[in-house]
Amino acid sequence: MRLTVVGNPGNRRVELFTGAALAAGLPRPEVLPWVEVLTGAAPPPPGTLVRVDSPGEDSEVDRLLRRSARAARHGELIGLADAYAGLVDGMARLAGGGASLLNSPADVAVLCDKRRCHALLSAAGVPVPAALPGIGGYAQLRAAMAQAGWARVFVKPAHGSSAAGVIALAVGPRRVQAVTTIEHTPQALFNSLRVRRYTDESQVAAMVDRLAPEGLHVERWLPKAGLGERVVDVRVLVVAGRPSHVVVRAAHGPLTNLHLGNARGDLAALRAAAGPQAWSAAMETCERAAAAFPGSLHVGVDLMFLVGWRRHAVAEVNAFGDLLPGVLADGRDSYAEQVHALTSGRWERWRADAGAGKVLTCAA
Numbered sequence: 001m002r003l004t005v006v007g008n009p010g011n012r013r014v015e016l017f018t019g020a021a022l023a024a025g026l027p028r029p030e031v032l033p034w035v036e037v038l039t040g041a042a043p044p045p046p047g048t049l050v051r052v053d054s055p056g057e058d059s060e061v062d063r064l065l066r067r068s069a070r071a072a073r074h075g076e077l078i079g080l081a082d083a084y085a086g087l088v089d090g091m092a093r094l095a096g097g098g099a100s101l102l103n104s105p106a107d108v109a110v111l112c113d114k115r116r117c118h119a120l121l122s123a124a125g126v127p128v129p130a131a132l133p134g135i136g137g138y139a140q141l142r143a144a145m146a147q148a149g150w151a152r153v154f155v156k157p158a159h160g161s162s163a164a165g166v167i168a169l170a171v172g173p174r175r176v177q178a179v180t181t182i183e184h185t186p187q188a189l190f191n192s193l194r195v196r197r198y199t200d201e202s203q204v205a206a207m208v209d210r211l212a213p214e215g216l217h218v219e220r221w222l223p224k225a226g227l228g229e230r231v232v233d234v235r236v237l238v239v240a241g242r243p244s245h246v247v248v249r250a251a252h253g254p255l256t257n258l259h260l261g262n263a264r265g266d267l268a269a270l271r272a273a274a275g276p277q278a279w280s281a282a283m284e285t286c287e288r289a290a291a292a293f294p295g296s297l298h299v300g301v302d303l304m305f306l307v308g309w310r311r312h313a314v315a316e317v318n319a320f321g322d323l324l325p326g327v328l329a330d331g332r333d334s335y336a337e338q339v340h341a342l343t344s345g346r347w348e349r350w351r352a353d354a355g356a357g358k359v360l361t362c363a364a
Contacts, residue, residue, distance in 0.1 A: 001342065003029035004044045006037060006094060007053030008061065013323055013335075014053055020335035024343055037090050038064040043097030049342065050094060051102045051297070054161075054320035055087065065090070075190040077157070077165050077182070080214040084112055084159035102338075102347075103319060104295025111293065111319035114158050114217035124292045126285060127313045129154075129219040137212045138205035145171065150220055154254075155208060158215030161318070164191040165211055168221060168254035169204065178204045179254055195253060195260055221254070222313060225305040227273060231256070232265050233304040233315065236283070237322055237334050238290035240297060240341040241350040243283045244329040274309045282312045289317050294354035297338055297347055298322050 003021055007014040014031060021029050032041065034055050044050050055061045059071045065086030066072075066079035091105035110116045121128050132144045132153070145153060151172065157165040168179040178198040183190040184207055198204050208216075224231040230250035237245040248265030249256040256262055271279050286301045293299055300321015305312045322334045332340060341347040 001026055002048045003027070004032055004048050004050045004099070005029045005053060006032045006034060006050060008035075008056050008058045009033055011053060011056060013320075016323075016333070017051060017053075017335045017338070020333070020339045023336065024339045026339070026343070034058065034061045034090070035064065037093060038086065043094050044099040046098035048099040049102060050099045051338075052091065052094065052108070055083075055090075073188070073190070075183070075192055077189040077191055077211070077214075080157050080159045080165070087112060101295070102297040102342075104293075107293040107296045108319050111296070111299070111317055112159060112161075113215075114156055114160075114316070115215070117317055118217060118219070120292055121289060121314060121317065124288060126289050126292070127311070129222050129313055129315070131220070132218040135212070135216045135218045138208040141169075141208060141216075141218060142171070144218075148220075152221035154219045154221050155211070156217045156219070157211055158217050161320075162259065163255050163257045165189070166255065167204070167207060170221070175199055176201045176204055178207070180207070181255065181260065182207055193260060195255055219315075222304065223307045225273070225307050225309050227265055227269055230263070230265070232270060233302060234267075234270070234282075235321060235324065236286045236301045236303055237324060237337075238286050238299050238301055239334075239337045240347045241287060241290055241354060242346075243286045243301075244332075244337050245324050245327045245334050247324050247327055270305075274305055278305070278309055278312070285312060285314060289314055291354045293317070294351055297341065298334075 005014050005017055009031060018029055055065060063071045066082040068079060072078050088109050091108050095101055095105050110120055118128055118131055135141050135144060152170045155167040155169055163181055165182060170177045181191050181195055183192050184203055189210055224233055226232060230252055232248055232250045233256050235247045236243050246267055248267050248270050249258055249262055250265035251262040282303055286303060289301050290299050300318035301314060302316040303312055303314055324334045
């Protein structure tokens, strides 16, 4: 089995997958840097299995994706739509040599566009929050919220990740409040690790209007269930159709991403609160979400239980959501699980069946 990993040298995901492949007795995967992909390197040859990792936060890779003469300043929210177009082109270039990609270009193109991903999941019967389509600015957003009767929404850049640029917006008769990682300056918007609250509506409007040309996806803000004093959701890694590794994300506010200083919650406590029936239904939803992307060895599903634990919805499906350090399933970490799916033949069986619409899951 000949493996190539497309990623930035030194990237933790690249190193962990390489370690998992070597532990399974496979040859060391070749590493093809994203810079070389974007500057014209020959694609991997036929017969190669290619795992594509996120382009990450490398400034030169970002500049090449955006086809820009200048690098973005640290954290600057700029050229998100251009970076997405560059990613789609890069994926097509990788597939051009006839190698077998473990994340298909078609899947990645949908997964990295929240509007398309939401529409596909909804069409497949996956429970997702209702959305407001075609929002082009703050005034249009407020009008659409009023028409729908919604007081709270999540405003998301269509091509963002890791909560970058996401705004949890609540409006009332006398004030608005926006919870976000955005640092708003007169010159630009910057993503940071600090969660901010804005109550000046002019600032909130300016942020939404600046993000709008990049494309927006607006969803109804659903009330999440909580454990203790924190609201919770779960990241579920689905490998070859099977939910395997689960991380509970617990937060005091609406943004639950762990890199924002939130805590890992107690999975056993969450499962007990939900109960066996609700937990089983949620995992079936994760399987159905993954089956919508039969060309992807793995996807990371962000799933939220709603207040009362009886209902759930999928908030996101991530193309590159497998960095779950310290989490084991059947004694394997997330990367060993992917290698196991490849070497056991489970990936090929599930991909064939899911692509044909025959099954949602695959037995071991």
